[in-house]
Amino acid sequence: MEKYWVIQKVGEGTFGSVWSAINKQTGEVVAVKQMKNKKYHSWEECINLSEVKSLIKMSSHPNIVKLREVIREHDILYLVFEYMExxxxxxxxxxxxxxxxxxxxxxxxxxxxxxxxxxxxxxxxxxxxxxxxxxxxxxxxxxxxxxxxxxxxxxxxxxxxxxxxxxxxxxxxxxxxxxxxxxxxxxxxxxxxxxxxxxxxxxxxxxxxxxxxxxxxxxxxxxxxxxxxxxxxxxxxxxxxxxxxxxxxxxxxxxxxxxxxxxxxxxxxxxxxxxxxxxxxxxxxxxxxYYVIPPSPRTTPAAYCQQNTNTNKNTAVIGIQAGIC
Missing domain, CATH: 1.10.510.10 (Transferase(Phosphotransferase) domain 1)
Structure with missing residues (x-):
C-alpha cells in the first residue's frame, strides 16, 4: 500500500471499508476496499475469494467496476478499484x-x-x-x-x-x-x-x-x-x-x-x-x-492477472489488466 496516498473513507460495509486514495506514481484516484474481520495468511486464500475470482473474469466489461490490484500486506487484504463518483x-x-x-x-x-x-x-x-x-x-x-x-x-x-x-x-x-x-x-x-x-x-x-x-x-x-x-x-x-x-x-x-x-x-x-x-x-x-455493436470473436475482451514478485514477504500484489484474446 506504500504506492497510495489514502484520502478519506467513502463507504462502510459488513465485510470491508472503502477509502479513496491516489496512486503516487500515476496520480490516478482509486477506491481501496480494506477487507475486515479476517486475517489472510496466504496468497492463495486471497485470489480464491469469490469476489476476486469473479471480478478477474469480468472486469473487462465497461459496466462492471474494474479491479486494478489485489494487495495482501501484513495479512490484511486490500482490493484496489477504479474510482467512481x-x-x-x-x-x-x-x-x-x-x-x-x-x-x-x-x-x-x-x-x-x-x-x-x-x-x-x-x-x-x-x-x-x-x-x-x-x-x-x-x-x-x-x-x-x-x-x-x-x-x-x-x-x-x-x-x-x-x-x-x-x-x-x-x-x-x-x-x-x-x-x-x-x-x-x-x-x-x-x-x-x-x-x-x-x-x-x-x-x-x-x-x-x-x-x-x-x-x-x-x-x-x-x-x-x-x-x-x-x-x-x-x-x-x-x-x-x-x-x-x-x-x-x-x-x-x-x-x-x-x-x-x-x-x-x-x-x-x-x-x-x-x-x-x-x-x-x-x-x-x-x-x-440500440447503438451497441456486438464485438467480433477476434476482439472479445478478457482479463488476465500477473503476480508481482515483491521483496517484502508481508506484501503480495496482483495487477488486473485488460487483454485481447
Whole structure:
C-alpha cells in the first residue's frame, strides 16, 4: 500500500471499508476496499475469494467496476478499484422530489442489463443488487460489490441470507434451495421502480412485512401464477396474505406503458417467468438504445492477472489488466 496516498473513507460495509486514495506514481484516484474481520495468511486464500475470482473474469466489461490490484500486506487484504463518483442510492437521496426522466432511467438500466447479461452468460450471478451497489460517474453506471457473487453452477443449496431485504426475491425469502440468476432480475425490477418514484417499491420492516408489501403490489400468488412458491410456503407453515394487487401505473402514473410492463415482468412471482437480462435488452422499452455493436470473436475482451514478485514477504500484489484474446 506504500504506492497510495489514502484520502478519506467513502463507504462502510459488513465485510470491508472503502477509502479513496491516489496512486503516487500515476496520480490516478482509486477506491481501496480494506477487507475486515479476517486475517489472510496466504496468497492463495486471497485470489480464491469469490469476489476476486469473479471480478478477474469480468472486469473487462465497461459496466462492471474494474479491479486494478489485489494487495495482501501484513495479512490484511486490500482490493484496489477504479474510482467512481457516487452510487445510485446517493443520487436518489439527492434528488429530493425531482424524479429522474424516463430517458435517464432507460440509459442507466440499459447499461446494467448489459452487464448482467455478460455476467450471467459467463456463469455468475450477483445476488446483492441494490442502488448502493451501482456506481455512477458521468452517466456511466457500473455493477460493484461482488462479495456475494457466485457461480450459478457452483452447487446448491445456496446461502439464504443474501441480498438486501427490499430487493430480495420471494423465492429467497421462502428459503428455496435452488434459486437462480432470476433473483438479479427481481432486484432490477424493484430498482427500476425506485428510480421512477424515488421510493423503494417493497420497503418491508421485516420478513413478514416485506412479503405483505410484495403481495399488496403484485397480488397474492396462486396455483396458476406460482405453484412452486405455494409449496415452499406450506413447507415453512407460511400463509400468504390475500391481496389483489394494483397496476404498476398507480405507483408511476407518468411512466410509459413499456416501462411499467417491463417492471411487472421482472417482478413476477415465478422466477421462470421473469425475462433474462438478454431478453430484457430486446424489450420495447430499450428500442431507443440500440447503438451497441456486438464485438467480433477476434476482439472479445478478457482479463488476465500477473503476480508481482515483491521483496517484502508481508506484501503480495496482483495487477488486473485488460487483454485481447
Amino acid at each position: 457516487c452510487n445510485l442510492h446517493q443520487l436518489i437521496r439527492k434528488r429530493g422530489r425531482r424524479v429522474f426522466s424516463e430517458d435517464e432511467v432507460r440509459n442507466w438500466c440499459f447499461q446494467v442489463f448489459h452487464a448482467l447479461a455478460y455476467m450471467h452468460q459467463r456463469g455468475y450471478f450477483h445476488r446483492d443488487l441494490k442502488p448502493a451497489n451501482l456506481l455512477v460517474s458521468n452517466n456511466v453506471i457500473k455493477l460493484a460489490d461482488f462479495g456475494s457473487a457466485r457461480k450459478i453452477n457452483s452447487g446448491q443449496p445456496f446461502t439464504q441470507n443474501i441480498t438486501t431485504p427490499w430487493y430480495r426475491a420471494p423465492e429467497v425469502m421462502l428459503k428455496s434451495p435452488t434459486y437462480t440468476s432470476a433473483i438479479d432480475m427481481w432486484a432490477m425490477g424493484a430498482i427500476m421502480a425506485e428510480l421512477f418514484t424515488l421510493r423503494p417499491l417493497f420497503p418491508g420492516l421485516n420478513g413478514a412485512d416485506q412479503m405483505y408489501k410484495i403481495c399488496s403490489v403484485i397480488g397474492t400468488p396462486t396455483d396458476n401464477s406460482w405453484p412452486h412458491g405455494l409449496r415452499l410456503a406450506r413447507g415453512m407453515n407460511y400463509q400468504f396474505p390475500y391481496l389483489p394487487g394494483v397496476h404498476m401505473s398507480i405507483f408511476m402514473p407518468s411512466v410509459s406503458d413499456d416501462a411499467t410492463s417491463l417492471i411487472r415482468s421482472l417482478c413476477s412471482w415465478d422466477p421462470f417467468k421473469r425475462p433474462t437480462a438478454a431478453q430484457v435488452l430486446q424489450h420495447p422499452f430499450f428500442h431507443k438504445c
